[in-house]
Amino acid sequence: MAPQARRTGRERFEEAVTRSFSIETKDHGNVRVLELRGYLDAHTAPRFEAAVEEELRAGRPRLVADCSTLDYISSAGLGVFMTFIDEARAAGGDIKLAAIQPKVYQIFDVLGFPALFDILPTVEGAVARFDAGDGEG
Amino acid sequence: MAPQARRTGRERFEEAVTRSFSIETKDHGNVRVLELRGYLDAHTAPRFEAAVEEELRAGRPRLVADCSTLDYISSAGLGVFMTFIDEARAAGGDIKLAAIQPKVYQIFDVLGFPALFDILPTVEGAVARFDAGDGEG
Amino acid sequence: MASYERTFCLQVPSSTENLALIREFVSAIGEQAGFSETETVQLALAVDEACTNVIEHAYQNEASHEVTVRVTVDENEITFEVIDRGRGFDPTAEPVLPVEELIRQRRSGGLGLRLIRTIMDDVQYRIVPGQMNELRMVKKRHTGGGVSPAPGAPR
Amino acid sequence: MASYERTFCLQVPSSTENLALIREFVSAIGEQAGFSETETVQLALAVDEACTNVIEHAYQNEASHEVTVRVTVDENEITFEVIDRGRGFDPTAEPVLPVEELIRQRRSGGLGLRLIRTIMDDVQYRIVPGQMNELRMVKKRHTGGGVSPAPGAPR
Ligand SMILES: Nc1ncnc2c1ncn2[C@@H]1O[C@H](COP(=O)(O)OP(=O)(O)O)[C@@H](O)[C@H]1O
Ligand SMILES: Nc1ncnc2c1ncn2[C@@H]1O[C@H](COP(=O)(O)OP(=O)(O)O)[C@@H](O)[C@H]1O
Numbered sequence: 363m364a365p366q367a368r369r370t371g372r373e374r375f376e377e378a379v380t381r382s383f384s385i386e387t388k389d390h391g392n393v394r395v396l397e398l399r400g401y402l403d404a405h406t407a408p409r410f411e412a413a414v415e416e417e418l419r420a421g422r423p424r425l426v427a428d429c430s431t432l433d434y435i436s437s438a439g440l441g442v443f444m445t446f447i448d449e450a451r452a453a454g455g456d457i458k459l460a461a462i463q464p465k466v467y468q469i470f471d472v473l474g475f476p477a478l479f480d481i482l483p484t485v486e487g488a489v490a491r492f493d494a495g496d497g498e499g
Numbered sequence: 500m501a502p503q504a505r506r507t508g509r510e511r512f513e514e515a516v517t518r519s520f521s522i523e524t525k526d527h528g529n530v531r532v533l534e535l536r537g538y539l540d541a542h543t544a545p546r547f548e549a550a551v552e553e554e555l556r557a558g559r560p561r562l563v564a565d566c567s568t569l570d571y572i573s574s575a576g577l578g579v580f581m582t583f584i585d586e587a588r589a590a591g592g593d594i595k596l597a598a599i600q601p602k603v604y605q606i607f608d609v610l611g612f613p614a615l616f617d618i619l620p621t622v623e624g625a626v627a628r629f630d631a632g633d634g635e636g
Numbered sequence: 637m638a639s640y641e642r643t644f645c646l647q648v649p650s651s652t653e654n655l656a657l658i659r660e661f662v663s664a665i666g667e668q669a670g671f672s673e674t675e676t677v678q679l680a681l682a683v684d685e686a687c688t689n690v691i692e693h694a695y696q697n698e699a700s701h702e703v704t705v706r707v708t709v710d711e712n713e714i715t716f717e718v719i720d721r722g723r724g725f726d727p728t729a730e731p732v733l734p735v736e737e738l739i740r741q742r743r744s745g746g747l748g749l750r751l752i753r754t755i756m757d758d759v760q761y762r763i764v765p766g767q768m769n770e771l772r773m774v775k776k777r778h779t780g781g782g783v784s785p786a787p788g789a790p791r
Numbered sequence: 792m793a794s795y796e797r798t799f800c801l802q803v804p805s806s807t808e809n810l811a812l813i814r815e816f817v818s819a820i821g822e823q824a825g826f827s828e829t830e831t832v833q834l835a836l837a838v839d840e841a842c843t844n845v846i847e848h849a850y851q852n853e854a855s856h857e858v859t860v861r862v863t864v865d866e867n868e869i870t871f872e873v874i875d876r877g878r879g880f881d882p883t884a885e886p887v888l889p890v891e892e893l894i895r896q897r898r899s900g901g902l903g904l905r906l907i908r909t910i911m912d913d914v915q916y917r918i919v920p921g922q923m924n925e926l927r928m929v930k931k932r933h934t935g936g937g938v939s940p941a942p943g944a945p946r
Contacts, residue, residue, distance in 0.1 A: 382811055403814075404843040405807035434814070434832075436839050437906055441899025448894060465832050472909050473902060474890050519656055540659075541688040542652035571659070571677075573684050574751055578744025585739060602677050609754050610747060611735050643857075644809075646816075647800040657819040661801075664812040702798075 382406065385413050390426070390489045397428040402439035411442045414457070418446060423455025426488040430461035435469055443479065456480060460488040519543065522550050527563070527626045534565040539576030548579045551594070555583060560592025563625040567598035572606055580616065593617060597625040644707040650691045650720075651699040658687050658705060662716070669709045670777070679714065679775060682755040685748040686718040686771050694722030694769065711777075713757075718771045724763040799862040805846045805875075806854040813842050813860060817871070824864045825932070834869065834930060837910040840903040841873040841926050849877030849924065866932075868912075873926045879918040 383406035386397040394417055402410060417425055427443075443457055450457050458480045462470065470476065482488040520543035523534040531554055539547060554562055564580075580594060587594050595617040599607065607613065619625040646661045648654040659680040666676035687703050695701045704719040730749055738746050753759055758774040801816045803809040814835040821831035842858050850856045859874040885904055893901050908914055913929040 401811060401814075403807070403810045403839060404847065405810055434836075436810075436836060436843065437902035438843065438899075440902055444890070444894050444902075445897060445899045448897070465828065468829060468832070469836060469906075472906060478890060478894065538656060538659075540652065540655045540684060541692065542655055571681075573655075573681060573688065574747035575688065575744075577747055581735070581739050581747075582742060582744045585742065602673065605674060605677070606681060606751075609751060615735060615739065642804045643802075644804070644812075645800070645802040647798075649797045649799070653823065657799075657816070657823075660815050660819060661812070664815060668808065668812075 383409065385410060387413070390485075391493070393424045393426055393489045393492050394422050395426045395428050395485060395489070397431065399431040401434045402432060403434065403436045404438035407436075407438035407442055410439060411445070414442060414446050418449055418453065421453075423450040423453035424492050425450060425455060425457045426485060426492075427457060427459050428461060428485045429459055429463070429466060430485070432463065432466055435466055440470070440473060440475070443475075447479065456492070458482060458488040458491065460485045520546065522547060524550070527622075528630070530561045530563055530626045530629050531559050532563045532565050532622060532626070534568065536568040538571045539569060540571065540573045541575035544573075544575035544579055547576060548582070551579060551583050555586055555590065558590075560587040560590035561629050562587060562592065562594045563622060563629075564594060564596050565598055565622045566596055566600070566603060567622070569600065569603055572603055577607070577610060577612070580612075584616065593629070595619060595625040595628065597622045641708060641710040644709075645704065646707075647702055647704045649699050650695045650701040650703050650722075652688065652691055652697075654703070655684050655687060658703075659684055661705065662707070665707050665709065666714065669714055671714070671775075675775070678755045679716075682752045682773060682775075683716055683718065685751050686716070686773065689748055689771075690718060690720040690722065693725065694720040696723075713774050713776045716773045718773075720769050721767070722769070724769040727761045796863060796865045799864075800859065801862075802857055802859045804854050805850045805856040805858050805877075807843065807846055807852075809858070810839050810842060813858075814839055816860065817862070820862050820864065821869065824869055826869070826930075830930070833910045834871075837907045837928060837930075838871050838873065840906050841871070841928065844903055844926075845873060845875040845877065848880065849875040851878075868929050868931045871928045871930075873928075875924050876922070877924070879924040882916045 383398075383400040383402055386399070388395045388397065396413060396417075398410065400406070414425065417423070443459075447457050459470070460482045461484055462481065470479075470481070475481070480488070480491065482491065520535075520537040520539055523536070525532045525534065533550060533554075535547065537543070551562065554560070580596075584594050596607070597619045598621055599618065607616075607618070612618070617625070617628065619628065644661070644665055646658065648657060662680040662683045663676050666679045671679065683705060687705065690703050691697060701720070701722060704717075706717040706719065708715045727749060731746070732750060733741075733743075733746055735747075738744070752773060755775070756773040757776045760772040761770070762772070763769050799816070799820055801813065803812060817835040817838045818831050821834045826834065838860060842860065845858050846852060856875070856877060859872075861872040861874065863870045882904060886901070887905060888896075888898075888901055890902075893899070907928060910930070911928040912931045915927045916925070917927070918924050
């Protein structure tokens with residue numbers, strides 16, 4: 363009964379939840395910057411996963427995750443970095459992390475991410491590192 | 500057992516809660532402005548009540564509540580205005596409300612406060628109304 | 637299974653220091669359920685008032701008891717049940733005085749139930765003797781009931 | 792009565808959309824209990840991971856079930872019990888692989904339990920057959936256990 367109202371209700375639910383995490387994509391030269399905003403947990407991670415996968419499938423493996431407005435990350439979000447890092451590097455790119463807030467950085471730190479990922483204080487620095495790598499290679 | 504640890508724990512609790520509401524007092528000429536910040540509910544209203552009472556006991560009945568950083572008010576906070584408004588007016592003063600955020604204003608509105616209290620868009624306007632009253636009286 | 641109904645429950649010690657947590661709980665569900673910010677503030681206010689009454693009147697400010705808030709959301713409405721095991725009361729016996737009269741009598745009380753009744757579309761109170769007291773408040777989605785949105789600016 | 796112990800309880804539908812509400816619940820209690828912001832983020836993370844596991848593994852993403860989080864605060868520690876009535880598991884049988892190895896195997900899983908064990912001072916799991924499964928996590932106040940505060944800036 364009332365399937366119309368039900369669908370509208372679900373849509374409203376989905377909308378409210380969607381607001382808690384968003385991704386904005388920008389080009390910095392030949393590097394793609396994904397600006398992550400809000401809360402990256404098991405509910406929102408599938409959207410981040412789809413965004414990274416889309417970049418790799420489109421042949422853009424030079425990625426920077428701008429974490430300056432990322433307020434939280436759980437293992438579901440961390441898992442996205444782990445799933446795609448080898449593929450990005452094998453394609454001549456990388457997934458670099460930039461501008462992580464201290465309260466979020468501690469979560470990456472607990473799992474030893476700093477030894478495995480290239481983490482930079484600024485987005486510009488992360489982008490520049492790709493260019494430096496280009497110049498050398 | 501461990502009464503020391505217990506007291507410290509309680510103090511810490513109290514501290515965290517205290518942060519959710521604060522009052523700052525300023526003089527604008529011969530008008531006292533109470534800047535209300537945060538959440539005014541049954542837990543924090545006693546502090547507001549004590550502050551208003553202190554002003555009235557000290558012979559300062561010309562009060563403006565600066566609500567520009569007030570995020571919430573429940574009946575416990577509204578009750579403080581109701582308790583003291585007659586006393587302030589009888590002493591030749593008033594409790595005027597200024598710069599109420601729309602989401603807080605709706606709460607005052609539900610109870611018909613706009614008909615009973617002098618509510619102004621700005622603190623300056625509320626202070627000026629006291630001066631205007633002085634010039635006339 | 638195919639039903640849209642969802643139930644949430646929060647139980648906290650009967651102390652006013654937990655009112656902020658109760659409001660956050662209600663706000664999160666209200667927002668998730670698609671109510672506007674204005675409506676969500678009002679829902680949180682009504683539940684705050686109900687829980688404040690339980691803490692102050694049913695338990696007379698003894699923090700050793702518990703307040704329970706159950707929330708049910710379906711396609712038509714949101715229902716709040718505020719449950720206590722303290723002293724019950726007869727809400728129909730409480731006078732509803734105009735605010736002017738409250739001021740004249742220097743009574744700061746009497747606003748809570750009025751706010752609850754103004755905000756909610758349906759309010760019921762029942763006592764299950766020796767078991768619990770329950771204030772049940774229902775707010776329908778997008779109706780003329782309850783309070784209209786606030787004006788952009790006061791005055 | 793003279794005891795400092797306080798109990799809180801939250802029950803929500805088993806859907807990942809409620810993880811934000813669960814984290815707010817834990818954060819509010821952690822802050823009220825006097826834990827630092829750093830510690831509070833970690834407590835919320837550990838409980839998020841435990842509830843995510845219940846939703847995804849115990850209930851296999853069926854939203855029609857319920858997740859319960861009970862929190863007890865006393866003068867020494869904070870205790871979280873995450874309770875489900877779904878498929879139980881044997882946490883001792885789960886391998887703890889280094890993150891490098893997880894990457895090599897292209898496995899994004901396996902981080903949750905590790906985070907929980909790193910953050911909390913004590914972790915116990917028990918199955919009451921036919922009744923419930925319970926993950927019990929304890930964090931002591933101000934000890935060397937758990938994770939140290941984050942550095943001011945990365946690198
Ligand atoms: N949950 C409750 N248990 C017992 N008595 C209550 C309860 N809620 C309300 N009351 C009674 O009803 C009166 C009016 O309540 P309310 O309108 O909220 O104003 P206030 O709480 O400020 O007095 C209270 O003073 C109290 O006597
Ligand atoms: N509450 C639970 N109920 C059933 N199985 C679980 C539960 N928690 C964890 N598991 C099992 O333990 C494994 C490891 O969990 P975890 O470290 O959190 O990583 P992930 O959940 O990402 O796989 C899961 O893949 C699952 O098989």
